[in-house]
Amino acid sequence: MTSFAPGRVLGIDPGLNITGYGVIERIGGKLQIVEAGVIRGGDRTSLTKRLAGIYHGICEVLTQFQPQTVALEELYSHYERPRTSILMGHARGVICLAAEQAGVTVTAYAATKVKKLLTGNGRAPKMQMQQAICREFGLVTPPEPPDVADALAIALSHHFSQQLPTLRELTQSDRANHRLRS
């Protein structure tokens, strides 16, 4: 892959059974869902076959939609559920590989940061997150299955975090304002 759609973000919610994905982009001043869906690993097949399924699915999405960035949930979000974390690690591994092979940057967002960026509350419940997704994309009902909404939330987090001035810029700007006022 040599060219990317600038500003197009692929959010991924990795899972061995269902991996949600959502491609978003600002088109004509409006944030839009370019494509969203799930890749099913197949819960009755072997671990290696499921991983191959996820890898090929993500490769296809990367080739077809050419995002500039892949946004993934942070590595250590599920410390309290080691089994889930380790399995998610396997899925996340093949997703990172697909992105690296396509030359696409991977950025990670902690679950609390995703919630904070979308609702202002790092501990927002699922319903509040779904409402935020509906509001941002002008949807009447939240996307189904929930893995799609989760992937869109991660993509949105990346989009928002790119719009925000950095803390350093803010600090410098505040200092400049302070100098102007004093």
Place this chain on the structure above:
Amino acid sequence: MTSFAPGRVLGIDPGLNITGYGVIERIGGKLQIVEAGVIRGGDRTSLTKRLAGIYHGICEVLTQFQPQTVALEELYSHYERPRTSILMGHARGVICLAAEQAGVTVTAYAATKVKKLLTGNGRAPKMQMQQAICREFGLVTPPEPPDVADALAIALSHHFSQQLPTLRELTQSDRANHRLRS
């Protein structure tokens, strides 16, 4: 890959910084190391680049040595160290993918089973394990770095477990003996 070397086992000790591997086979009635070494992910580079390095390294070993089986450490061996487990999960994910793409079966062995098979003690210390590796392969000193010895231990476990009659066969045989005696 369409043909395998029958009985040839590739043992892998997955890690993001160093992945140890060891290819073993019984040749002329003697168990031998065909090839062993490490794939270095590069600890100063990004997670995605390290995963790509591991994946390509394992693909090369699979293509060159055409093992019949890949033996890996069990998924949940490091519950008590969640960070290590999750990172190992990433490395393990791309290794499983490489094996699946090459059409090679992956078999997992718990760390305690590896120790038990090699020394008779599921809690054997590192030195006892290294001595077992030296004894099996007629080595004067243990292979270095330790990741190579660990990979060889996992390969050996698979080899031994293939030699052993299964528990079910043992039970049936015991029953038959019991009938003969009674």
